[in-house]
Amino acid sequence: MTRFPSEFRRWRTARRMSQLDLALRAGTTQRHVSFIEQGRSRPGRGMVLRLAESMELTLRERNELLLAAGFAPAFPESSLDDEALRPVRQALETILDGHLPYPAMVVRPHGILVTANRAFEVFYEGVDPALLAPPVNVFRLALHPEGNAPRVRNLPEWGRHITEHLRAQLAQSPDPALEALLTELESYLPPLPEEADVLGFAVPLELGSADGDLRLITTLTSFATAADVTLAELHLEAFLPADHGTAEVLRRRWGEDRRWG
Numbered sequence: 001m002t003r004f005p006s007e008f009r010r011w012r013t014a015r016r017m018s019q020l021d022l023a024l025r026a027g028t029t030q031r032h033v034s035f036i037e038q039g040r041s042r043p044g045r046g047m048v049l050r051l052a053e054s055m056e057l058t059l060r061e062r063n064e065l066l067l068a069a070g071f072a073p074a075f076p077e078s079s080l081d082d083e084a085l086r087p088v089r090q091a092l093e094t095i096l097d098g099h100l101p102y103p104a105m106v107v108r109p110h111g112i113l114v115t116a117n118r119a120f121e122v123f124y125e126g127v128d129p130a131l132l133a134p135p136v137n138v139f140r141l142a143l144h145p146e147g148n149a150p151r152v153r154n155l156p157e158w159g160r161h162i163t164e165h166l167r168a169q170l171a172q173s174p175d176p177a178l179e180a181l182l183t184e185l186e187s188y189l190p191p192l193p194e195e196a197d198v199l200g201f202a203v204p205l206e207l208g209s210a211d212g213d214l215r216l217i218t219t220l221t222s223f224a225t226a227a228d229v230t231l232a233e234l235h236l237e238a239f240l241p242a243d244h245g246t247a248e249v250l251r252r253r254w255g256e257d258r259r260w261g
């Protein structure tokens with residue numbers, strides 16, 4: 001018997017889906033789902049993919065479920081340097097360059113920085129060089145006491161904007177490495193003030209800089225229709241000014257230099 005039944009049950013439980021809910025989504029019966037979990041029925045490759053898609057697993061997780069069932073992975077995992085991803089790299093360069101004079105970055109899972117535009121250098125001011133040694137973790141850079149934490153005016157609120165986002169990821173896809181990172185990041189955060197009443201995506205980042213205080217909001221973009229594991233795991237985070245003063249500071253600093261590195 002393969003390890004598929006236990007892996008399948010683990011993912012269904014993690015997604016908080018009943019057997020009936022999953023059966024309805026996958027176009028099968030609760031009895032069939034129950035038999036699969038008990039190891040009494042061995043699903044074909046197509047059914048494994050339907051179940052994985054119905055549980056909204058990532059492409060990496062779908063490949064892992066296929067392997068657990070004894071099938072080859074369905075989705076390739078290319079290196080970012082592969083020729084096949086050249087158009088993607090060029091598109092990302094164009095987006096990052098076009099976002100100047102505002103900061104933008106591309107990250108991999110667990111907050112690993114892939115690349116960024118020149119305006120992202122605002123997050124390097126006064127940072128311990130050890131935090132800038134590759135691979136740079138942008139979450140640690142943001143919240144570490146030797147990183148940006150001393151310059152973040154609203155650290156309790158902004159920090160929880162980050163940690164709650166990671167907690168939501170963990171609820172969907174349990175990951176020991178991400179859980180350890182979350183525990184570390186939470187240890188850097190001061191208590192949340194009693195008067196704080198705004199949490200979530202609307203929390204602006206209030207950051208001190210050499211050129212003046214900044215108030216930034218963020219947008220997050222992913223490749224929702226990607227068929228490559230590497231591409232599906234990339235996220236582009238772009239920072240936008242939350243007020244006129246911030247826009248002016250960033251324009252003065254980077255408005256004439258549209259290169260990225």
